[in-house]
Amino acid sequence: MNCEESLALMHLYLDGDASEEEAQQLREHLKSCPDCNQHYRELKQTESLLSGAAYELSAPAGFTASVMANLPKEKKRVGYMRWFRAHPVITAAAVFFLFMFTSIISAWNSDGSVSVSKQEGLIVENDLVIVPEDVTVKGDLVVKNGDLDIRGKVDGDVTIISGDLIDDPGAKVNMASADNITGEYQEIDRIFGWTWYHIKEIFTF
Amino acid sequence: MENIIKYHIKNVKKGDHAAFEEIVSFYQNKVYHIVYRMVGDSHEAQDIAQEAFIRAYTNIHSFDENRKFSTWLYRIATNLSIDRLRKKKPDFHLDAEVKGTEGLDMYSQLAADQALPEQEVESMELQSYIHKEILSLPPKYRSVIVLRFLDDLSLAEIGEILDLPLGTVKTRIHRGRELLRKKLRHV
Numbered sequence: 001m002n003c004e005e006s007l008a009l010m011h012l013y014l015d016g017d018a019s020e021e022e023a024q025q026l027r028e029h030l031k032s033c034p035d036c037n038q039h040y041r042e043l044k045q046t047e048s049l050l051s052g053a054a055y056e057l058s059a060p061a062g063f064t065a066s067v068m069a070n071l072p073k074e075k076k077r078v079g080y081m082r083w084f085r086a087h088p089v090i091t092a093a094a095v096f097f098l099f100m101f102t103s104i105i106s107a108w109n110s111d112g113s114v115s116v117s118k119q120e121g122l123i124v125e126n127d128l129v130i131v132p133e134d135v136t137v138k139g140d141l142v143v144k145n146g147d148l149d150i151r152g153k154v155d156g157d158v159t160i161i162s163g164d165l166i167d168d169p170g171a172k173v174n175m176a177s178a179d180n181i182t183g184e185y186q187e188i189d190r191i192f193g194w195t196w197y198h199i200k201e202i203f204t205f
Numbered sequence: 206m207e208n209i210i211k212y213h214i215k216n217v218k219k220g221d222h223a224a225f226e227e228i229v230s231f232y233q234n235k236v237y238h239i240v241y242r243m244v245g246d247s248h249e250a251q252d253i254a255q256e257a258f259i260r261a262y263t264n265i266h267s268f269d270e271n272r273k274f275s276t277w278l279y280r281i282a283t284n285l286s287i288d289r290l291r292k293k294k295p296d297f298h299l300d301a302e303v304k305g306t307e308g309l310d311m312y313s314q315l316a317a318d319q320a321l322p323e324q325e326v327e328s329m330e331l332q333s334y335i336h337k338e339i340l341s342l343p344p345k346y347r348s349v350i351v352l353r354f355l356d357d358l359s360l361a362e363i364g365e366i367l368d369l370p371l372g373t374v375k376t377r378i379h380r381g382r383e384l385l386r387k388k389l390r391h392v
Contacts, residue, residue: 082220
C-alpha cells in the first residue's frame with residue numbers, strides 16, 4: 001500500500017465504511033509509515049474534537065414561546081383551504097352542485113325561443129305547438145317556452161316549461177286536455193320547479 | 206420517538222397549535238445548533254432558527270408523513286442558513302472554485318498552516334476555538350461537517366438534507382476533515 005491509498009483508506013475507516021480486511025491493511029501500513037501514522041493521529045484528534053464540540057447547543061431561553069408567538073395568524077382563507085383539503089368528498093360534491101345549478105340556471109335564462117322534444121307530425125306556429133287531430137305522439141313530449149295545444153293524442157308524459165296547455169287557442173285552460181294524455185302531465189313555470197325537474201332528470205337515469 | 210413526532214404532526218396538520226409547540230420544544234436545540242454552526246452569530250442564528258420553524262409550520266401540508274420529519278426540518282434550516290450566508294457573501298469569495306481545477310477552491314491556494322499563535326489558542330476557550338474553525342470552512346464543507354456530528358445522522362440522511370448524492374457527501378466530509386485537521390492539529 002502506498003501513502004495515497006492509505007490516506008483514502010483512513011477516511012473510509014473514519015466514515016465507518018472500511019471492511020475488516022481494509023482496516024487490517026491500514027493498521028499494517030500505519031505501523032511502517034511514520035508520516036501516515038502522524039496524519040492519522042491528527043485526523044483522529046480532529047474527529048474527537050469535533051464530536052466533543054457536537055454536544056448539543058441549547059437554543060436561547062424562551063425560544064419555543066417566541067416561535068409560537070410569531071406563527072402567522074391563520075387567515076380565514078387558509079382555514080377554508082384546510083377544511084376543503086380535509087373534506088375532499090364534500091368539496092367535490094359542492095363544486096359539482098355549483099356547476100350543475102349554474103348551467104341549469106343559464107339554460108333557463110338563455111333559451112328564449114320555443115323548443116319541443118320531438119317534431120314528427122307536430123305543427124309549430126310562433127310559440128304555439130299543436131298536436132294535430134289525426135296525430136298520436138308516441139313517447140314523452142317536452143315543450144319549452146311555448147304553449148301546447150293537443151288536438152290529437154299523446155301516448156306518454158307531457159311536460160310544459162314556461163308555457164300553458166291550451167284547449168282552444170285563445171282560451172287557456174290548464175289541465176283541460178289531460179284526457180288526451182296517457183302518461184303524466186306537468187307544467188313547470190318557476191325556476192325552482194325547473195331546477196327540480198333537472199335534478200330528477202339526472203337521478204332517474 | 207419517531208411515532209410521537211408523527212402523532213404530533215398529524216395534529217398540526219389538523220391545525221393544532223399545541224402539537225406544534227411540542228415539536229418546537231423537541232427540536233429547538235438541534236435546529237439552533239445547526240444554524241448557529243452555519244452562520245456563527247447567536248442573534249442571527251436565533252432569527253433563522255425561528256424562521257425555520259415558522260416555515261415548517263406554514264408548509265406542514267407539503268411534508269410527506271412517510272419520511273423522517275427531522276430530515277425535512279433540518280433541510281429547511283440548512284437552506285435558510287445557506288441563503289443567509291449567500292446574501293452576506295462578498296463579491297470575491299474564497300469558496301469559488303478555481304478555474305480548471307476539480308473541487309479546488311481558493312482556500313486550498315492559501316497556506317494551510319496558518320495556525321494561531323500559541324497563547325491566543327490557549328486564551329481562547331477550546332469550544333469557541335473549534336467553533337471558529339468550523340466557521341472558517343467554506344459553507345459546502347461546513348454543512349456536512351456540522352450535520353455529521355449532530356444527532357447520529359447517517360451519511361445518506363445528510364445527502365437527503367443537503368440534496369446531494371452520497372458520493373458527494375463523502376468527498377466533502379473527507380475534504381472538510383482534512384481542512385480541519387490542518388487547523389486543529391496544534392490544539
